[in-house]
Each structure stands twice: as C-alpha cells, then as structure tokens.
Amino acid sequence: MRSADGGGHWPFSSVKRFIRYELWRCGMAGSVVAAVSTQLGSCAGVVAGRVLQGLSGGVFPCAFGLARQSVAAERLGGVVAALSAMFGVGGAFGMVAAGPLVDVTGPATLFWLVAAPALAALTGMVRLPSPPAATLEEACAADAVIVGSGIATREVTEDPGIMNVLRGLDPSRQLVAAQCSGALVLARLGLLDAIPACTDLTTKPWVVAAGVEVLNQPFYAKKNLATAGGCLASHYLAARVIARLKGHDAAEGALHYVAPVGEKEEYVERAWRNITPYLPAAAPALV
Structure with missing residues (x-):
C-alpha cells in the first residue's frame, strides 16, 4: 500500500x-x-x-x-x-x-x-510477516479520520484508486478532519462543498480552485467536519477530536501534556479559545 x-x-x-x-x-x-x-x-x-x-x-x-x-x-x-x-x-x-x-x-x-x-x-x-498496517478501507470505517498533509497531496487527489476508496468517508457517521493540505483531499471528495475551510497558505490556491472558501484563521469545524491551517494548529484539530470522542477532560489533559513548560496555561487557554465555538453545546443539567 x-x-x-x-x-x-x-x-x-x-x-x-x-x-x-x-x-x-x-x-x-x-x-x-x-x-x-x-x-x-x-x-x-x-x-x-x-x-x-x-x-x-x-x-x-x-x-x-x-x-x-x-x-x-x-x-x-x-x-x-x-x-x-x-x-x-x-x-x-x-x-x-x-x-x-x-x-x-x-x-x-x-x-x-x-x-x-x-x-x-x-x-x-x-x-516473518510485517506488522499489518491499517488500510484506507479500514480508515473509512473508523470513528474518526484525520487526513494529514504532505508534499504529494495533489498527486493523491489525482489518483482514482485512492480517491475512490476515500469516498467511503462519511461525516454523517464519523468525525472527519483535515490538517493543512489534507483540506484539498476533502475538497476534491466534495465534503467541503457547503462549508468553508482552513488550510496552509501554500495549499490555499488549490483549495480555492476546488470551489471552497478558505478562512484566514487556524481552525474551523461544523458538525463532524473540521479543518486546520498551519502545522502549529494541529493540536486544535487533535484536541477537538479527543473532546468529541472522550470528553473535555481528556482533551485538556492531552493539550496540557504537549504544551511547552512554563507556557502550558497560555497554550491550553488559546486552544480552547479556538476550539470551543465548534464544540456541541453542553447538555443542560437534569436537576
């Protein structure tokens, strides 16, 4: 593969x-x-x-x-x-x-x-066989999928074999996210037709050419779709996925762990400032 x-x-x-x-x-x-x-x-x-x-x-x-x-x-x-x-x-x-x-x-x-x-x-x-790697088909069945970035992303979007499999991604039943040029993959799959996206500045012209509005901000999400622009925005993407799957405390713990020593509170606060508007509202207390 x-x-x-x-x-x-x-x-x-x-x-x-x-x-x-x-x-x-x-x-x-x-x-x-x-x-x-x-x-x-x-x-x-x-x-x-x-x-x-x-x-x-x-x-x-x-x-x-x-x-x-x-x-x-x-x-x-x-x-x-x-x-x-x-x-x-x-x-x-x-x-x-x-x-x-x-x-x-x-x-x-x-x-x-x-x-x-x-x-x-x-x-x-x-x-001896190599350890089995996850396949694209398995990714399409996962609870959450993050499409990463790379120098050959445009080649990926032009490969019918890869793209046909990735058409199995379904935001109605799974979290789908993209980092930097991964937004181009989601755009070519038609998953960003109705929403704007974030991506890196190098990829921005290609995402715009695919008919998607690109925002001048590091993170954006709507329902089960999320995109991040810039490598240092990746923890926003990861934290939102963790928050959606495991809850606020798990996401905060992960953010605190990776944040620089001496700047942890600042980093965590900034992350929540970017993520919170795109998290589902907390359910009201029953009592």
Whole structure:
C-alpha cells in the first residue's frame, strides 16, 4: 500500500525494515567477501569485506531504537541493559575465542561464523510477516479520520484508486478532519462543498480552485467536519477530536501534556479559545 501522501513514498515502518535488511545484508556480504578473499589470499578483498562489515555496525543503534519504540517504558531499562550486556559480552568473548580458533581452523573461519547468523537474521526478516498496517478501507470505517498533509497531496487527489476508496468517508457517521493540505483531499471528495475551510497558505490556491472558501484563521469545524491551517494548529484539530470522542477532560489533559513548560496555561487557554465555538453545546443539567 502506498503512503498517505500518495506520492509513491514508503511508509516509515517499511523504511525502517528496509534499513535493517540492508544492514544485515551488508554484514553477511562483507563476511562472505572477507572469508573468500582470505582463502584466496586477496588483501584488497579482505579490506572490501571489512568495509561492508563496518557498514553493518549500524544494526547496533537500530536495536536500541527499536527497543525504545517497541518496549513498554517500565521494561525499557532492562531491555537496554540486556542489549548492552549482549554486545559487550559478545565482543569480549569474541576476542578471547578468536585466537585459538584462528590457530586451529584459520582466519577465514571467523568470517564464516559471522556470515551464518547474519544469514539467519536475513532469512527471519524475509519469512516473518510485517506488522499489518491499517488500510484506507479500514480508515473509512473508523470513528474518526484525520487526513494529514504532505508534499504529494495533489498527486493523491489525482489518483482514482485512492480517491475512490476515500469516498467511503462519511461525516454523517464519523468525525472527519483535515490538517493543512489534507483540506484539498476533502475538497476534491466534495465534503467541503457547503462549508468553508482552513488550510496552509501554500495549499490555499488549490483549495480555492476546488470551489471552497478558505478562512484566514487556524481552525474551523461544523458538525463532524473540521479543518486546520498551519502545522502549529494541529493540536486544535487533535484536541477537538479527543473532546468529541472522550470528553473535555481528556482533551485538556492531552493539550496540557504537549504544551511547552512554563507556557502550558497560555497554550491550553488559546486552544480552547479556538476550539470551543465548534464544540456541541453542553447538555443542560437534569436537576
């Protein structure tokens, strides 16, 4: 599936998987080149293999990065410690064991021993499925959908395959919102035909050309549709979605959490000033 910006770019999860794959492939290729070159007596080949092995060293910081993204905060310290210990103990053991191993079997064995686990890791990456990503069809069935922004938004709106699926968005049964150039997507879908919208200044001419009035303000909403203009207006959009789905307290908590230290009250107050006119009126008390 193509990324949300529709420009043929890979999703970030696929980029990370590609990087890990290439790192392991460099390690395996370098080990094989170094092993074969050692057996053939080619110094240049050994150097080339070692360079490739060096490139694969990026797998170590990748491991820590993946741990930070995948492990719960309360377990992260233990996982990082285990990774550090594994790298340290492995390196120390390798230096001790390498000497006797080279004396008995020759230096090429060291490289073959490194190539074997690299091959096993590559095989596992190829055979294990990637985590499933949400599809556009699933988005159209969600309680709330925020259409993001990107440099290829116009290309998205010209892609019949994407737009035909997005026609399943229905503000009568779900919250639909757009950030910056995402307003162009909603405009092309005909969802903004009866209401004005907010967008960034770069996208404004295209949204106007689509027949939508663009307001000179950061946020606007009507019923289940909302748009925001400017990257720093994104928290208005997010807070309104949270307020509609989870209530005022949840939205205020989220706003307070992301606001700059020392300016939290100011940021939260400004956010509510922009959002409140577009929230449903509170129901009157029954007693």
